Amino acid sequence: MTSNAELLQRDHKALVHSLHNPAAHLAGNVWVRGEGCDLIDADGKRYIDAMSGLWNVTLGHGRRELADAAARQMGELAYASGYSGNSNLRALELGERLAELVYPNIHRFFFTCGGGESTDSTIKFARYYFKAIGKPGKFKTISLTGGYHGATLAAMCATGMPAYWAAFEPRMPGFVHIPNHDRYRYVVPPGADPDTAAADELERAILAEGADTVALFIIEPVCGAGSYVPPKGYFKRVREICDKYDVLLAADEVITGFGRTGKRFALDHWGVLPDLMQFAKGITSGYVPLGGVGLSDKVAAVLERPGAEPWMHAHTYSGHPVSCAVALAAIDVLEREGLVARAAALGERLHKGLREQLGSHPNVGDIRGLGLMATVELVEDRATKKNFDVARKIGPQVLAAMRERGVITRGRGDHLYFGPPLVSSEAVVDRIVSAVAEGVHAVLQR
Ligand SMILES: Cc1ncc(COP(=O)(O)O)c(C=O)c1O
Numbered sequence: 191m192t193s194n195a196e197l198l199q200r201d202h203k204a205l206v207h208s209l210h211n212p213a214a215h216l217a218g219n220v221w222v223r224g225e226g227c228d229l230i231d232a233d234g235k236r237y238i239d240a241m242s243g244l245w246n247v248t249l250g251h252g253r254r255e256l257a258d259a260a261a262r263q264m265g266e267l268a269y270a271s272g273y274s275g276n277s278n279l280r281a282l283e284l285g286e287r288l289a290e291l292v293y294p295n296i297h298r299f300f301f302t303c304g305g306g307e308s309t310d311s312t313i314k315f316a317r318y319y320f321k322a323i324g325k326p327g328k329f330k331t332i333s334l335t336g337g338y339h340g341a342t343l344a345a346m347c348a349t350g351m352p353a354y355w356a357a358f359e360p361r362m363p364g365f366v367h368i369p370n371h372d373r374y375r376y377v378v379p380p381g382a383d384p385d386t387a388a389a390d391e392l393e394r395a396i397l398a399e400g401a402d403t404v405a406l407f408i409i410e411p412v413c414g415a416g417s418y419v420p421p422k423g424y425f426k427r428v429r430e431i432c433d434k435y436d437v438l439l440a441a442d443e444v445i446t447g448f449g450r451t452g453k454r455f456a457l458d459h460w461g462v463l464p465d466l467m468q469f470a471k472g473i474t475s476g477y478v479p480l481g482g483v484g485l486s487d488k489v490a491a492v493l494e495r496p497g498a499e500p501w502m503h504a505h506t507y508s509g510h511p512v513s514c515a516v517a518l519a520a521i522d523v524l525e526r527e528g529l530v531a532r533a534a535a536l537g538e539r540l541h542k543g544l545r546e547q548l549g550s551h552p553n554v555g556d557i558r559g560l561g562l563m564a565t566v567e568l569v570e571d572r573a574t575k576k577n578f579d580v581a582r583k584i585g586p587q588v589l590a591a592m593r594e595r596g597v598i599t600r601g602r603g604d605h606l607y608f609g610p611p612l613v614s615s616e617a618v619v620d621r622i623v624s625a626v627a628e629g630v631h632a633v634l635q636r
Contacts, residue, residue: 194220194232208341219598224251227611227618229598238610240592240599240622245414245445245563245609246476249523256477259519263512272301272509274500281509284517288484291521292455293463296484301509305444306340308468308481309408312440313344314503315466315489316406319438322492322499328405328436329364332395336370338415339408339442348408351415366404368395370413371420374556374567375575388420389427393435401435406466408440411456416567416605417559425460432465438489440466444481445563448472449524449612452534452561459560465489475520480513529612536619537561540608543623553584553634562612566626568604568634578604584633591629597622 192200197220207215219231227250229239242248249256263280270278281301289297300315302308313331320328333339335350346354347365355361369376371388378387396404407428412419432439441464446456450472453459457467466489470481485493493501507513524530541557541564548554548566555569568585570578578584585604592599599622600607610622 192232194235197232226250226252227614237593237596237598238618238621238625240597240625241607241609242611243476244471244600245450246471248448248450248472248529248612249475249520250611250613253475253477253520253523255523256475256516256519259515260478260512263515267511269510269512272507273504278509278511278514280511280514280518284514287518287521288482292467292484293457293486295463295486295488296467297487298485298490300483300485300503301514302470302481302483302505303479303507303510303513304340304481305442305468305470306342306345307505308444308470308483309339309345309348309442310342311483311503312408312442312466312468313348313406315483315485316438316440318499318501318503319489319492320405322495325402325436327402330366330399330404331364331406331408332366332368332392332399332404332437333408334370334410334413335367336372336416336418337367337408337410337413337442339410340444366395366399368392370416370418371424372416372418373421374558383423385421385423386427389424389431392428393431396431396435396437401437404435404437406438406440407432408442410442410444411446411459412451412560412563414445414563414609415602415607417563417565417607419558419560420460422460425457425462429462438465440464440468442468444468444470445472445609448521449530449533450562450609452530452537454530456560473520474513474516475523477520478510478513478516479507480510480517524612527613533562533612536610536612536614536616537563539616539619540564540610540623543620544608544626547623547627548630551630551634554630559608562608562610562614564608566606566608566630568606568630587633588626588629591632592625595625595628597625599626 221229222232223230228236230236285299317329333348337350339345339348347361350367368391378384441457447469465486467484474480544557553568556567570576585601
């Protein structure tokens with residue numbers, strides 16, 4: 191077979207990849223096989239995939255039941271329109287199944303092909319809702335600095351990372367960002383309660399914008415990029431603020447949904463219900479694209495009002511029967527194998543291992559996350575939390591050192607991310623921990 195390096199050269203001539211970066215790309219891999227938690231490249235090299243792809247291959251590679259579900263459905267009905275007046279059995283079965291699994295106030299679903307389309311759909315549901323109830327001035331979306339909601343144009347505007355905006359400015363009007371609750375770096379204002387101070391930033395933003403202009407607060411229960419977990423009282427206070435100012439609360443559960451944090455859906459850690467929730471990734475374990483938005487009964491009700499405006503939003507592949515068939519099979523596996531509880535137990539092992547092996551390293555500033563989501567944040571000076579000069583590329587060097595040890599993962603600057611499959615063995619989790627510990631020690635020589 192042609193070598194990895196040759197294939198990358200060919201690939202580079204033919205394709206533009208997400209986050210296009212020629213140097214990184216040509217030093218990368220062409221993946222040819224997946225087995226459980228492992229990926230194998232064109233040179234036959236095998237790596238543990240400590241990110242489950244992009245947090246999505248929760249059930250690991252090679253699940254026969256998912257492939258069979260797709261093949262069966264393709265044989266029976268490959269595709270049919272899902273535009274109003276049309277449906278298919280797998281889509282309606284998946285909607286019914288989700289209604290049993292998600293938050294108790296959510297019973298109806300709109301399907302998309304992934305996370306970004308789900309964010310755009312959530313924003314449009316919020317705008318539609320307020321027009322329908324006679325408050326058309328409420329259209330703005332608030333989200334967190336450091337939050338990620340996708341890269342389609344509206345999702346990009348909700349995403350709180352300037353790097354995603356720079357080449358595409360100007361952004362659309364109507365998007366506002368508030369400080370992240372990042373417990374490592376958020377500075378609690380003097381006299382404020384550390385448990386709720388970051389949530390109060392939402393109230394400040396709503397008042398600054400004018401409550402009669404704000405439609406939506408969209409937030410990941412645990413931020414994927416950085417694994418930021420809010421303080422205990424954060425979401426309860428957010429819910430109160432949203433209720434007080436009539437702002438819809440959307441949970442972006444594209445990463446956290448379907449078990450990754452050790453609960454089926456992550457707001458269950460804090461006992462708070464959202465008005466809208468979005469999901470993607472783990473719903474099919476990444477085998478086929480599928481995402482969606484769940485509507486609370488309150489939001490869904492406006493679609494049924496006599497004389498309601500049509501919902502003029504559409505995707506050819508909304509409710510795709512093959513994607514829905516795979517999702518049903520993936521949910522069966524998740525439930526049958528008790529993988530939500532397994533994610534909680536493995537998550538404890540992962541966090542304990544990281545703390546034990548790296549907790550006292552002078553360049554490890556913070557280790558955080560929940561369940562099988564974790565981030566190690568490297569700093570030059572632990573006392574002052576000073577970052578390394580980006581030109582030193584400390585984080586990328588650690589990732590390279592891990593790769594030499596047979597473990598691949600992602601990072602952003604000096605933040606190293608971990609999101610292993612829910613089906614990982616204890617040994618896989620331990621190998622990930624030892625690879626990052628060895629990588630940090632090798633690069634930082636301590
Ligand atoms: C929380 C969250 N929302 C939205 C998205 C966008 O999903 P997609 O890449 O499927 O458009 C992602 C992708 O990583 C995500 O993590």
